[in-house]
Amino acid sequence: MLPSSKLLMTAVGELGPHAVKEAAARIAPYAVRTPLIRSDHIDSLLGVAVHFKCEHMQKTGSFKARGALNAVMCLPDDVAARGIVAHSTGNHGAAVAWAASIRGVPCTMVVPSTTPAAKLANIARHGANLIKCAPNLAARQTTAEAEAAMLGGGTIIHPFDDKMVIAGQGTIGAELLEQVAGLDAILVPVSGGGMIAGIAAACAGSSTRVIAVEPKGKRLKEALAAGERCVFRPEELAVRPTVPTVADAIPTVLLGERLAWPLVSALVDPRDVLTVDDGQIAAALRLTAAELKQAVEPAGAVALAALLSEGFQRLRLHSELPLRTVAAVVCGGNVDMEALARFLAPPP
Amino acid sequence: MLPSSKLLMTAVGELGPHAVKEAAARIAPYAVRTPLIRSDHIDSLLGVAVHFKCEHMQKTGSFKARGALNAVMCLPDDVAARGIVAHSTGNHGAAVAWAASIRGVPCTMVVPSTTPAAKLANIARHGANLIKCAPNLAARQTTAEAEAAMLGGGTIIHPFDDKMVIAGQGTIGAELLEQVAGLDAILVPVSGGGMIAGIAAACAGSSTRVIAVEPKGKRLKEALAAGERCVFRPEELAVRPTVPTVADAIPTVLLGERLAWPLVSALVDPRDVLTVDDGQIAAALRLTAAELKQAVEPAGAVALAALLSEGFQRLRLHSELPLRTVAAVVCGGNVDMEALARFLAPPP
Numbered sequence: 001m002l003p004s005s006k007l008l009m010t011a012v013g014e015l016g017p018h019a020v021k022e023a024a025a026r027i028a029p030y031a032v033r034t035p036l037i038r039s040d041h042i043d044s045l046l047g048v049a050v051h052f053k054c055e056h057m058q059k060t061g062s063f064k065a066r067g068a069l070n071a072v073m074c075l076p077d078d079v080a081a082r083g084i085v086a087h088s089t090g091n092h093g094a095a096v097a098w099a100a101s102i103r104g105v106p107c108t109m110v111v112p113s114t115t116p117a118a119k120l121a122n123i124a125r126h127g128a129n130l131i132k133c134a135p136n137l138a139a140r141q142t143t144a145e146a147e148a149a150m151l152g153g154g155t156i157i158h159p160f161d162d163k164m165v166i167a168g169q170g171t172i173g174a175e176l177l178e179q180v181a182g183l184d185a186i187l188v189p190v191s192g193g194g195m196i197a198g199i200a201a202a203c204a205g206s207s208t209r210v211i212a213v214e215p216k217g218k219r220l221k222e223a224l225a226a227g228e229r230c231v232f233r234p235e236e237l238a239v240r241p242t243v244p245t246v247a248d249a250i251p252t253v254l255l256g257e258r259l260a261w262p263l264v265s266a267l268v269d270p271r272d273v274l275t276v277d278d279g280q281i282a283a284a285l286r287l288t289a290a291e292l293k294q295a296v297e298p299a300g301a302v303a304l305a306a307l308l309s310e311g312f313q314r315l316r317l318h319s320e321l322p323l324r325t326v327a328a329v330v331c332g333g334n335v336d337m338e339a340l341a342r343f344l345a346p347p348p
Numbered sequence: 349m350l351p352s353s354k355l356l357m358t359a360v361g362e363l364g365p366h367a368v369k370e371a372a373a374r375i376a377p378y379a380v381r382t383p384l385i386r387s388d389h390i391d392s393l394l395g396v397a398v399h400f401k402c403e404h405m406q407k408t409g410s411f412k413a414r415g416a417l418n419a420v421m422c423l424p425d426d427v428a429a430r431g432i433v434a435h436s437t438g439n440h441g442a443a444v445a446w447a448a449s450i451r452g453v454p455c456t457m458v459v460p461s462t463t464p465a466a467k468l469a470n471i472a473r474h475g476a477n478l479i480k481c482a483p484n485l486a487a488r489q490t491t492a493e494a495e496a497a498m499l500g501g502g503t504i505i506h507p508f509d510d511k512m513v514i515a516g517q518g519t520i521g522a523e524l525l526e527q528v529a530g531l532d533a534i535l536v537p538v539s540g541g542g543m544i545a546g547i548a549a550a551c552a553g554s555s556t557r558v559i560a561v562e563p564k565g566k567r568l569k570e571a572l573a574a575g576e577r578c579v580f581r582p583e584e585l586a587v588r589p590t591v592p593t594v595a596d597a598i599p600t601v602l603l604g605e606r607l608a609w610p611l612v613s614a615l616v617d618p619r620d621v622l623t624v625d626d627g628q629i630a631a632a633l634r635l636t637a638a639e640l641k642q643a644v645e646p647a648g649a650v651a652l653a654a655l656l657s658e659g660f661q662r663l664r665l666h667s668e669l670p671l672r673t674v675a676a677v678v679c680g681g682n683v684d685m686e687a688l689a690r691f692l693a694p695p696p
Contacts, residue, residue: 341690
């Protein structure tokens with residue numbers, strides 16, 4: 001039931017701490033080495049020392065800048081010059097547009113017509129050409145491929161199932177290992193799995209484990225326990241192609257098939273998956289504002305939601321390995337102000 | 349028209365960079381060396397490099413923790429053991445309560461009955477004894493003195509016009525001089541003047557100037573130009589004892605007479621005072637959330653409001669001294685979530 005060992009060995013072999021270190025050197029001149037925030041109040045609530053890794057303060061407002069920049073920087077000059085293309089719910093789009101602007105090459109961004117205004121503005125400001133399409137994966141892929149062809153061979157940057165993207169996201173883990181002594185675990189929100197795959201790769205061989213946090217309805221915990229990437233019936237996926245969560249930046253149901261799933265299924269223990277619902281995410285978002293003084297998108301509060309859950313306390317009290325010092329990745333902060341206001345003070 | 353030179357020499361002599369360095373060493377084990385945040389977008393809007401000094405991430409959620417801790421730590425053991433008393437609109441109260449808990453001595457806090465819930469909770473969590481009084485300065489002072497007497501000689505920590513409080517707040521300036529190379533100016537919100545006096549003392553002798561930011565109605569610019577601490581008629585002060593501003597953490601009309609005014613009038617140029625109104629503060633608070641991803645109290649957005657003002661651009665373009673690299677003190681983040689929500693998305 002585990003991924004085929006050949007696929008796994010290839011994925012892990014290519015994507016270990018070494019690949020992440022190379023990515024870190026490549027992005028260092030442009031990306032932010034994001035700070036950590038602490039809260040005595042939250043520490044005492046939880047009984048652990050929590051370091052919040054502020055990826056909402058990353059360039060473009062989310063961790064996606066790391067992977068996108070690493071991927072764009074790796075391209076040969078002639079390939080990069082033809083242009084970069086991506087399709088995105090927002091954060092990957094902003095990140096790729098920014099990365100292309102850093103490299104000084106053209107960028108075309110395919111965006112679902114339902115993307116919030118704050119995210120569109122965050123893409124447009126980096127000078128990308130915006131192309132709207134229907135809000136479904138097939139339309140996005142088709143449109144992106146057509147745009148890449150029009151560029152005479154533009155490079156499509158996949159949002160998560162790409163070696164260089166994963167290595168770039170992994171630099172979050174590499175930084176945390178340097179920033180926090182005796183780090184027992186990192187809590188990572190999961191969507192397509194690029195960030196958690198990269199962080200797990202960065203931590204491979206260390207004593208820091210990676211705890212996945214999923215929005216309810218994603219069923220990653222079941223998938224890892226079963227050793228099956230997809231535990232949904234095809235008809236279920238057809239009617240519900242995204243996870244129904246308020247954390248709209250992490251809507252992807254299945255982990256990337258080529259790299260993310262093999263890496264995550266090899267490196268993350270199924271017991272180390274925590275599941276949070278919309279109410280928990282909203283409460284964590286309010287606590288993030290009130291206590292940490294951070295204005296984040298719902299996905300940015302997902303790791304704190306998991307820390308506040310009973311599941312985390314069970315893990316902490318019953319785990320063979322200690323959970324005394326942990327990091328929570330605050331993955332992004334791109335949220336419409338009206339939406340944020342509704343989370344902070346729900347209408348009566 | 350300047351403060352009497354004897355008073356000034358005493359104030360400046362006691363409160364220079366040396367006093368601030370001593371304070372920095374005293375508070376270093378407990379206070380946060382707060383991080384800086386940058387935004388490419390805001391830099392390009394303004395034409396200057398802005399470093400936001402994150403005092404809303406300080407212990408207790410505001411810069412007040414620095415001064416309060418320095419003051420409490422300086423007390424002899426037997427004096428400290430009798431207990432600490434303060435009266436406060438909130439941030440100073442939380443800071444003093446926290447400082448007393450660090451020192452392990454009892455604390456009584458006199459709070460105006462109008463203090464917002466978030467601020468009361470922020471005081472109570474540090475174990476202080478809360479005493480409510482009428483929301484006017486006379487009632488606060490009388491009640492605090494009575495409480496100090498009941499403790500058999502408790503120490504009242506003044507919120508701003510105290511040498512050790514000012515030296516503690518000055519550590520913000522000392523840190524900025526270390527954190528930012530070639531810093532041309534620091535923009536500092538002003539209420540009673542403790543923070544700006546301390547920062548100006550820390551910067552005395554450096555090439556970094558201090559720019560005061562005041563809420564409209566405070567008339568500090570006029571006061572400095574006239575060399576008069578108070579430019580109001582007594583009857584004006586009687587009917588309006590606080591500045592009418594949305595930045596409710598900085599309501600004090602007059603700078604502290606004993607130390608804050610002499611220091612500020614000696615060290616801050618009247619041309620280096622910027623004045624902002626409620627609309628400018630609200631817009632800056634929204635930009636702080638949307639762009640910097642920080643959830644702050646209105647006073648925390650006052651320095652950014654000044655940077656966004658025409659007054660700052662006039663200063664930048666017509667100043668003999670360069671304004672290329674500046675810091676803005678984000679002084680606090682203690683705000684009710686309902687109030688923050690109203691700022692982010694004003695009701696139609």
